[in-house]
Amino acid sequence: MSDLTEDVLGETVVEINYDELIPNNVDLMNDKQLKKALESWQPKYVDWWNEAGPVNTKDFEVYLRTAVGVDPKGWAKFGHVKMPDYRWGILLAPKEEGRTIPFGKHKGEPVWQEVPGEYRALLRRLIIIQGDTEPASVEQQRILSATAPSLYDMRNLFQVNVEEGRHLWAMVYLLVKYFGREGRQDAEGMLERRSADEDKPRILGAFNEATDDWLSFFMFTYFTDRDGKMQLASLAESGFDPLSRTCRFMLTEEAHHMFVGETGVGRVIQRTCEAMEEAGITNVNDIEAVRKLGVIDLPTLQKKINFHVSVTSDLFGAEVSTNGASAFIAGIKGRFNETKIDDDHQLNDDNYTVTRAVDGKLVDVEETAHNAINSRLLDDYHDDAAGGLGRWNKVIKRAGFDFKLTLPYKGFSRKIGTFSEDFITPDAQVVTEAEWNAKKDEWLCTDSDNAFIQSLMVPCKEKGKYAGWIAAPRVGINNQPEDFEYVKLF
Numbered sequence: 001m002s003d004l005t006e007d008v009l010g011e012t013v014v015e016i017n018y019d020e021l022i023p024n025n026v027d028l029m030n031d032k033q034l035k036k037a038l039e040s041w042q043p044k045y046v047d048w049w050n051e052a053g054p055v056n057t058k059d060f061e062v063y064l065r066t067a068v069g070v071d072p073k074g075w076a077k078f079g080h081v082k083m084p085d086y087r088w089g090i091l092l093a094p095k096e097e098g099r100t101i102p103f104g105k106h107k108g109e110p111v112w113q114e115v116p117g118e119y120r121a122l123l124r125r126l127i128i129i130q131g132d133t134e135p136a137s138v139e140q141q142r143i144l145s146a147t148a149p150s151l152y153d154m155r156n157l158f159q160v161n162v163e164e165g166r167h168l169w170a171m172v173y174l175l176v177k178y179f180g181r182e183g184r185q186d187a188e189g190m191l192e193r194r195s196a197d198e199d200k201p202r203i204l205g206a207f208n209e210a211t212d213d214w215l216s217f218f219m220f221t222y223f224t225d226r227d228g229k230m231q232l233a234s235l236a237e238s239g240f241d242p243l244s245r246t247c248r249f250m251l252t253e254e255a256h257h258m259f260v261g262e263t264g265v266g267r268v269i270q271r272t273c274e275a276m277e278e279a280g281i282t283n284v285n286d287i288e289a290v291r292k293l294g295v296i297d298l299p300t301l302q303k304k305i306n307f308h309v310s311v312t313s314d315l316f317g318a319e320v321s322t323n324g325a326s327a328f329i330a331g332i333k334g335r336f337n338e339t340k341i342d343d344d345h346q347l348n349d350d351n352y353t354v355t356r357a358v359d360g361k362l363v364d365v366e367e368t369a370h371n372a373i374n375s376r377l378l379d380d381y382h383d384d385a386a387g388g389l390g391r392w393n394k395v396i397k398r399a400g401f402d403f404k405l406t407l408p409y410k411g412f413s414r415k416i417g418t419f420s421e422d423f424i425t426p427d428a429q430v431v432t433e434a435e436w437n438a439k440k441d442e443w444l445c446t447d448s449d450n451a452f453i454q455s456l457m458v459p460c461k462e463k464g465k466y467a468g469w470i471a472a473p474r475v476g477i478n479n480q481p482e483d484f485e486y487v488k489l490f
């Protein structure tokens with residue numbers, strides 16, 4: 001049996017062929033060289049997964065969704081899968097006939113199906129950076145299954161992990177298919193670097209931070225996977241069509257990762273509010289009293305938000321960047337929602353306002369729109385991230401507590417870019433280094449905050465049951481009943 005069929009245009013293979021070692025909709029069967037290169041990379045990938053992926057999960061059967069098509073309605077099939085038997089595939093969104101480069105100096109020209117020579121280095125670098133984050137996140141999350149607060153959450157973790165693994169496949173496909181011998185070497189490099197390794201760390205800062213408790217995991221999937229969304233959306237606009245198509249399909253998976261984060265944090269907040277209500281606590285800042293209930297106090301949640309927003313903001317690079325300008329002008333990386341923006345998409349005479357700290361004050365400075373591409377994406381990210389906070393705050397308000405979670409100012413605790421030398425508070429005050437250090441423990445988790453969170457990380461493996469610090473989800477995955485066995489542990 002073969003699922004391989006051609007679409008009406010007879011050109012793009014849109015169905016996925018699961019008969020091959022590597023499920024794909026890129027007609028791998030008829031591209032001998034690519035097939036050979038990927039089949040030689042595949043066992044190394046599996047070795048990497050076994051060594052650096054989720055610990056002690058070899059025999060688990062997990063209720064996973066697997067992509068069976070690239071049609072947005074109905075691409076997923078659900079079923080229990082033994083983790084190492086998961087089929088990582090190469091899936092691109094369908095080709096859009098007649099697509100033209102949507103922005104930059106080549107705007108309006110037909111999109112590239114091959115790498116344009118003059119942009120080869122630029123493209124390769126972006127694909128490597130994108131690819132590197134994917135296995136990095138799996139490595140960061142590898143120990144979490146041991147302390148999962150429920151089978152439902154454990155399943156969500158694994159779903160995110162296998163899809164991040166697939167995202168690596170997506171970038172490796174591009175490297176191997178379009179960048180020859182160098183690309184094949186880059187593909188090897190993806191499996192050699194390790195998150196937080198002293199000698200061979202992952203490329204970007206946030207991907208070397210620890211994600212060793214479940215609150216960090218939920219914050220990561222809400223805030224850092226959202227950088228994934230913004231970056232992939234910008235790359236989905238690319239004039240290099242294979243990159244665009246790859247990223248468009250990746251974005252459909254990204255939505256679930258952020259759902260896991262948003263609902264995860266929301267359930268933590270809900271449980272905390274319930275516990276405070278039951279205990280008759282009205283002062284949400286009475287951290288001692290709240291922690292005695294075995295739930296995470298709201299001020300600590302705010303500190304976690306502050307941390308994850310600041311390290312994720314660094315992922316946007318310097319606000320003012322000639323790299324960002326080059327990628328935009330070349331038509332390689334656009335803005336968020338580029339094609340929906342109503343302007344000339346070239347921005348040759350446009351400016352963008354970038355904020356800097358000057359003499360103890362925040363001031364707005366006009367930069368060329370090209371140089372400020374990263375700054376704009378960071379601003380779009382902060383707007384996008386605000387939505388979930390609004391919904392989290394509703395949970396707190398509905399429970400009758402007077403407390404509001406906020407996004408820290410974009411300049412807070414930055415290591416990269418315009419604010420990297422400054423000391424800025426979460427509410428956007430420029431202060432001295434001494435003032436900042438004196439207050440730091442009010443804004444970011446201390447060792448004792450982290451130790452408290454860790455103390456709650458006791459696994460809960462009973463069907464339909466949840467650890468005491470987190471509420472049950474409102475609905476099951478794929479509408480499964482409450483006591484569904486999301487992971488069969490062996």
Ligand code: BYC
Pocket residue numbers: 126127129130133134137164203204205206224225226227228229231232314315316317318319320321322323324333374416
């Ligand atoms: N840490 O001009 P600059 C995801 C480097 S997340 C360390 O400021 P540029 C996911 C930079 O590489 C999405 N180094 O920045 C989420 C450059 O080095 P070189 C990932 C950093 O290039 C969750 C130098 O500093 N995708 O998918 O304009 C789970 C100067 O760079 C950092 C992408 O990022 C940092 N934070 O923009 C799983 C998209 N920031 O080359 C997955 C592809 C900068 O001079 N990448 N540097 O040695 C890009 O678009 C750009 O490379 C960046 C940086 C936006 C990251």
Ligand code: FE
Pocket residue numbers: 134163164167228
């Ligand atoms: Fe990803």
Ligand code: FE
Pocket residue numbers: 164225228254257
């Ligand atoms: Fe993701």
